[in-house]
């Protein structure tokens with residue numbers, strides 16, 4: 001099973017959301033030769049991801065999607081996406097409980113964000129608590145502050161460059177990937193995960209995937225992690241880098 005991040009892994013900023021058609025040829029070849037399932041694990045909402053598929057002119061749909069770093073969907077009939085009811089319901093319930101329990105600490109963080117930084121606190125339907133910083137350097141400072149405060153057993157966060165989303169420790173791209181793999185009876189040692197940013201680290205762990213890689217434009221923390229794990233750090237950025245990783249693991 002293949003699990004890929006979307007932004008800055010498959011599509012690069014400033015590329016108009018395009019993906020090299022050769023990438024899809026690679027994917028189709030691996031799907032038909034190895035019977036592999038292929039999916040996307042992203043911080044985007046399902047709606048935003050579907051827009052991304054359209055912009056990138058996906059000729060085929062993936063076999064699964066992990067959206068908002070935690071919700072799981074499979075393709076249904078007529079291009080509709082069907083939620084994994086059991087997983088998504090449990091995920092929503094656990095987050096609801098967690099945010100209620102963490103009200104005070106989240107309020108304190110919000111106060112810090114609104115009074116001491118240029119960042120913005122985000123709270124919308126389906127996404128109760130998040131932060132958008134004005135720069136990556138500012139998010140470094142915010143991350144340090146948040147790490148100090150969010151020591152509640154289940155409260156953690158996912159960071160992607162200047163974006164941060166609070167979440168329950170049990171739900172991330174990694175656990176979403178393992179849950180998706182259950183559908184085909186695939187075990188973690190038969191998963192290849194690829195991503196470029198902090199929020200991809202959960203799915204790049206050895207207990208989640210037997211093989212891993214990152215494109216050449218990945219943040220240093222991810223590059224170092226992949227290198228130390230013996231995964232494939234591509235020279236090229238974006239989907240060209242992903243194709244490099246695919247040819248490293250599959251013989252063609």
Ligand SMILES: [Mg+2]
Nearest residue numbers: 005007008197
């Ligand atoms: Mg990314």
